[in-house]
Amino acid sequence: MTEDLAPRELRVLVAVGRERGFSAAAVALGMTQSAVSHSVRGSERKLGAVLFERGRNGATATAAGERALAHARRVLRLLDVMAAEVRGARSGAEPDILAGPLRIAAFRSAALHLLPRVLGRLTARHPELVPEVRIVREVGRGTAGEVLDGRADLGIATIGTSSPVPPELVGGVLLEEGYALVHPAGHPAPRTLPLVDWTENCTSYTREWWAGQEWLPPATVEAEDDGAVLSMVSTGYGMAVMPELSLVGAPSSVEITDLGPERPTRSVGYVTTPELAASLAVRALIRELRAAAG
Amino acid sequence: MTEDLAPRELRVLVAVGRERGFSAAAVALGMTQSAVSHSVRGSERKLGAVLFERGRNGATATAAGERALAHARRVLRLLDVMAAEVRGARSGAEPDILAGPLRIAAFRSAALHLLPRVLGRLTARHPELVPEVRIVREVGRGTAGEVLDGRADLGIATIGTSSPVPPELVGGVLLEEGYALVHPAGHPAPRTLPLVDWTENCTSYTREWWAGQEWLPPATVEAEDDGAVLSMVSTGYGMAVMPELSLVGAPSSVEITDLGPERPTRSVGYVTTPELAASLAVRALIRELRAAAG
DNA sequence: GCCCATCCATGAATGCCGCTCATACGACGA
């Protein structure tokens, strides 16, 4: 009896997990809801465990299902890597033809202001390479979680003591960037304005710095993301302390003030799996990232 | 189109690689030679590369085939782990019922003197877990090669600058052990005896130490392995410089002399794949290894 | 040189397995 799951079945599981429902997964996979149902049931029978809790609106993974999903993504990724490597190793092909998708997870400001340059140069050098960037909020496991779960090949993340590189991943610091004060241009007393902050910044590197300051902002407003913060500042609503990466291409209606040598900083780096770190495509990307950061 | 290989096809590839021939693989798998031929051809078409060189007596893997085989073994192993873990996590079962085989590759002295304790405690905690230990000579790629090729889940290896953890694997240092002088008990001038060494030790950590010594042994004899070395020393044939792990349970007919603070040392650690590093069984093993080493 | 043994390759027939179609079932909201 064929005891283990076929790649097809794994893809179905992953799709159901992603789409949170059999019907949606079926649409995403271009097959029938019935086929998905049959397939999941078959997988559950083979594994001897219920993988999804079926409910009123869709299906959610059980504990067993979560484990199955994590492994399924890994297996599928390994199969992809196998295909790529074997194709790359066929009969003396030279190793510099990089092709295929390269999935990158990045937080917002990196995706908007760091990656475009990098990916431009990368695709110029390797035209067959198709980078796919996904913007991930830096909360919870952040971009490293995407890599761990097999949803991304490389993640751009802030790296520090509060968010170290997970032990099963490898990574490195690309650049250290400082925070700067940003406020409406020409404002006579910007420090009296309310402080605008955003979710991802909460647990971040600025807290310690604020503790050492005598200056206390009159109020704190929370915005959706750093883009929204910048927009609020530019309309004169408040001031903010933001990393330089978020300030690339800031409009002329805001003014950026250096906070001096004691300003807070954060380290921006990358994380990937050791396996992918050995692959040529990821190595080429890291090379470009290093070049752009240095 | 189903672009990636089914587990069935992977098993065929692995069998052909192991049996070195289509016909032999067929009988091993209980199917027809024809089926094997069709299956391999299909795999080759899907991957776009020739995987086996067909010859007069059997088939041998090409470079591309070797890579495919390594990945195939790992994918199949991952599928097994997935099945075991998901079954362990089914519907409210306590989360850590680990079951199934756990394949460990270790060099001789670790297998004889480090693993028994560790595996005893591991199986006490997880009775359904069946560790399988394979003794691998630490030459060439050593135990890491076994892990890379998917023939072992975890390898015990010496880790250092001359043999780092390969980039596509993860690993860690468990303990640092010193070398000691061992010679026949009661010998009046042990340093005048011939030095007995063994193959795996050749490229090892002692060389540098010897370079700094004024003491030069009168002759060097090479033995099969560290067990043979110890046996030769115990019969009075010579003396040796051996790591402490090889000296556990040494007979009373030998005497062990510390070489002082400048003695050579080596680091013993583990290596595994990132996927397996996330699996519960391997994590439990590493935990026990750490506990035993610390 | 001929033959045979031992491999792998190939084409047609077959049987299983996964897919679709049609339909049933259950829950929720109007």
Place this chain on the structure above:
DNA sequence: TCGTCGTATGAGCGGCATTCATGGATGGGC
């Protein structure tokens, strides 16, 4: 109560993997 939005299920069909039978290549024995 009905309509809608989910999943479950059984019947039937089609494709794919396997088998069977056979062909082709290669090297060793005589």
